[in-house]
Amino acid sequence: MAIAPDPLAQIERWQADGRKTALATVVTTWGSSPRPVGSHLAVADTGDFTGSVSGGCIEGAVVAAAQEAIATGKSKLLDFGVTNEMAWEVGLACGGRIQVLVEPVTI
Amino acid sequence: MRSVLLHALRRDLADKRPCATVTDMASDRQALVSGNAVSGDDFLSADHLIEVRRRIATDRSGVIADTQIFVRVYTPPPRMVIVGAVHIAQALAPMAKIAGFEVTVIDPREAFVRSGQLADIDAIVAWPDEAMSQVAPDIRTAVVTLTHDPKLDDPALVSALRSPAFYIGALGSRKTHAKRLQRLTGDGLSEADLARIHGPVGLDIDALTPAEIAVSILAQVIATLRAEPA
Structure with missing residues (x-):
């Protein structure tokens, strides 16, 4: 019974296919948040992704940031939540706040 | 990375x-x-x-x-060892698996172990004392006894109490549990040992059906697993 996708395994599969990848990880949460610290979202340069860092509220923004990280080769710490100026666009409906580390997977 | x-x-x-x-x-x-x-x-x-x-x-x-x-x-997934392939186990085993536990059911009665929802759950068809030494519960293991039968539950509880299992629970009413504690005291277990047993098992949510009782047990196991360390 495979219940949760395994983002780390997916990254290795993508690498085997010659694709570039990034890993997003929930680093901090405040208040209510749908996914705990440590949750992973794996992203390929093509925009494919597996796993989750929220209930779907911010995945789009994280995937975009991950593609940017793949392009620049630089990690980035993203901040989402009610205190964020992007709240109205991609904020968390649950009212929580989370930080997500996006890191390119390099050779 | x-x-x-x-x-x-x-x-x-x-x-x-x-x-x-x-x-x-x-x-x-x-x-x-x-x-x-x-x-x-x-x-x-x-x-x-x-x-x-x-x-x-x-x-x-x-x-x-x-x-x-x-x-x-x-960390590797936490484990849950369920003693007794009974009705509640039919619900508890798949629920615990969904919640991320590696589940093992112990029961010497093969027909029970291979039935219904337990068909695709790991099982050890053996007496609990033998099976428990095989699973060797560690600090990330919960042990739940469900048979109601002292000759199955008691040896499993004795093994569990000698292990560092983070959770030990035993099905049975207050009266049944009091009698169980009496028997186990006779086996040389201390009051502190016996205080590790959650009995009656599960959170008090007025559960009625086997599935509801399974929810109350799983909730208590998770609460214990996630409790802040003292």
């Missing part, structure tokens, strides 16, 4: 070794801490390492206070 670190991490996961990736978000340096071994970048102080190992032991990912250092802990 560098590929070499990712591959090392995946090997630890495959071998079910508790470990952690440690990332200094200020400088992008990264290490993998696994048992006594540290690989990757060399930036962790002795104090950091103590903190990382404490976090691995208690399965607590997070940022180390007053630093930019993020620790992502990976």
Whole structure:
């Protein structure tokens, strides 16, 4: 019974296919948040992704940031939540706040 | 993250070794801490390492206070050992599996073990004392006895109490549990030992059906697993 996708395994599969990848990880949460610290979202340069860092509220923004990280080769710490100026666009409906580390997977 | 670190991490996961990736978000340096071994970048102080190992032991990912250092802990799934392939086990085993536990059902009655929802759950068809020495409960293992039958439940509880299992629960009314404690005291177990047993098992949610009782047991197991360490 495979219940949760395994983002780390997916990254290795993508690498085997010659694709570039990034890993997003929930680093901090405040208040209510749908996914705990440590949750992973794996992203390929093509925009494919597996796993989750929220209930779907911010995945789009994280995937975009991950593609940017793949392009620049630089990690980035993203901040989402009610205190964020992007709240109205991609904020968390649950009212929580989370930080997500996006890191390119390099050779 | 560098590929070499990712591959090392995946090997630890495959071998079910508790470990952690440690990332200094200020400088992008990264290490993998696994048992006594540290690989990757060399930036962790002795104090950091103590903190990382404490976090691995208690399965607590997070940022180390007053630093930019993020620790992502990976631990093998917690285990649940269910003694008695009874009705409640039919509900509890699949629920616990969905919640992420590695589930083993112990019952010497083969027909019970192979029936219904238990068909695809790992089972040991043997008497509990023999089976329990085989599963060797550790600090990430919950043991739940459900048979109601002292000759099955009691030996399992005695083994569980001699192990570091984080949760031990025994099905039975207050009256049944009082009698059980009397018997086990006769077996030389101390009051402190016996206080580890959750009995009657499960959170008090007025559960009625086997599935509802399974929910109350699983909820209590999770609450115990996730409780802040004292």
